[in-house]
Amino acid sequence: xxxxxxxxxxxxxxGRNLTWFETVWFDxxxxxxxxxxxxxxxxxxxxxxxxxxxxxxxxxxTGWFDRFKLQPKVKYSISDxxxxxxxxxxxxxxxxxxxxxxxxxxxKMAGIRNGLPLPSFMEIIAQLLVYFLIEDYTNYWLHRWLHxxxxxxxxxxxxxxxxxxxxxxxxxAHWAExxxxxxxxxxxxxxxxxxxxxxWLWISLRQIEAVETHSGYDLPWTITKYIxxxxxxxxxxxxxxxxxxxxxxxxxxxxxxxxxxxTDKGYRIHKKLLxxxxxxxxxxxxxxxxx
Ligand SMILES: [Zn+2]
Ligand SMILES: [Zn+2]
Numbered sequence: 001x002x003x004x005x006x007x008x009x010x011x012x013x014x015g016r017n018l019t020w021f022e023t024v025w026f027d028x029x030x031x032x033x034x035x036x037x038x039x040x041x042x043x044x045x046x047x048x049x050x051x052x053x054x055x056x057x058x059x060x061x062t063g064w065f066d067r068f069k070l071q072p073k074v075k076y077s078i079s080d081x082x083x084x085x086x087x088x089x090x091x092x093x094x095x096x097x098x099x100x101x102x103x104x105x106x107x108k109m110a111g112i113r114n115g116l117p118l119p120s121f122m123e124i125i126a127q128l129l130v131y132f133l134i135e136d137y138t139n140y141w142l143h144r145w146l147h148x149x150x151x152x153x154x155x156x157x158x159x160x161x162x163x164x165x166x167x168x169x170x171x172x173a174h175w176a177e178x179x180x181x182x183x184x185x186x187x188x189x190x191x192x193x194x195x196x197x198x199x200w201l202w203i204s205l206r207q208i209e210a211v212e213t214h215s216g217y218d219l220p221w222t223i224t225k226y227i228x229x230x231x232x233x234x235x236x237x238x239x240x241x242x243x244x245x246x247x248x249x250x251x252x253x254x255x256x257x258x259x260x261x262x263t264d265k266g267y268r269i270h271k272k273l274l275x276x277x278x279x280x281x282x283x284x285x286x287x288x289x290x291x
Contacts, residue, residue: 003115004030010116022118025197029114035104037114037196042100044200045207049092050085052211053167057081059217060166068217070237074164084168095175099182111193119195131188131202132253138184140257143250146177152244155180165214165240171207184252209253214240229254238267 004010007026011017018026029037059065060076119127146156159173171178185206189199212224213236224230231251239249248266251257258264 014117018116019118022116025118026116034108034114038104038107039100041196041200041203042097044204045096045100046092048204048207049088049171052208053085053170056167056211056215056217059215065217065219068219070216070218070234071164071241074216076166081166081168084162084166084172088168088171091173091175091178092171095178099179103186106190110190112189112196112199113193114196119198124194124198124201127188127192127194127198128202128205130192132206134188134191135184135206136251136253137257138187139181139252140250140261142180142184143252144247144263146180147244147247147250157244160240160243162214163240163243164216165237166216167211167214170210170214213237213252229256231255235267238270242266 004013004026007018007023010022010026057078060081061078066072145151152160155174155176157174159169159177162169162172173181185203189202194202209224212222213231213233215233216237218232218234218237222232224232231249231254235249235251235255242248248263249258250263255264258267
């Protein structure tokens with residue numbers, strides 16, 4: 001609950017007029033309990049889980065972008081994708097929803113706030129950058145651990161059932177994996193606490209990024225192509241394509257961890273072979289050369 005009774009009170013305390021967005025936030029949240037505001041996190045995640053992969057259903061069903069499909073032999077029907085969404089939603093309600101409710105005290109302890117002032121643009125950008133770096137590094141090591149024989153067979157194998165990933169399959173995993181890989185996502189906000197708005201933006205962007213890397217399409221116009229060291233769809237698709245044996249491409253967002261720790265060697269050899277194959281096919285298309 002925001003500790004001001006009116007907008008005027010808030011303005012006096014802050015020493016300036018509220019921005020339009022702060023006034024809207026004040027009007028909405030001032031009389032609501034902190035727990036009630038925190039529970040909106042479930043709604044935010046539900047919307048992102050449901051809506052972010054939706055454009056990819058259109059892409060898959062129309063076949064308009066098949067030339068960018070990473071594993072063209074695998075096609076998903078509407079019922080395939082709906083089944084995946086249903087499985088994801090079951091886990092969402094049982095695991096993510098419950099976790100959200102019980103994690104409220106820890107978010108208070110971590111210092112996630114929902115009052116005024118709202119964070120500045122630069123504060124949001126700086127925090128998101130830190131969260132992505134922390135998430136990427138921690139997720140890399142946990143994901144490597146999930147590929148140990150026993151853990152893979154008992155837990156991570158479920159996520160790898162989709163050897164050709166699709167948008168709705170990005171959170172498709174064993175319930176234990178959802179809990180384990182939730183740690184890197186919450187670690188950033190726990191180390192560098194933020195406003196709840198930034199937190200919602202962070203978990204939304206993280207999920208949208210996961211949907212993109214599981215899209216199954218290497219679309220050439222995505223803005224993520226301009227982010228240095230960004231892995232993307234092709235990078236993670238290879239991880240699913242080869243499965244456990246590869247021990248390759250573990251990172252969730254960037255590529256530098258795999259490069260530094262040498263877990264992208266298989267992928268780089270694969271890319272080199274593919275490049276030669278494409279070159280040879282182009283030469284053959286030109287026809288035989290007679291000298
Ligand atoms: Zn894996
Ligand atoms: Zn995956």
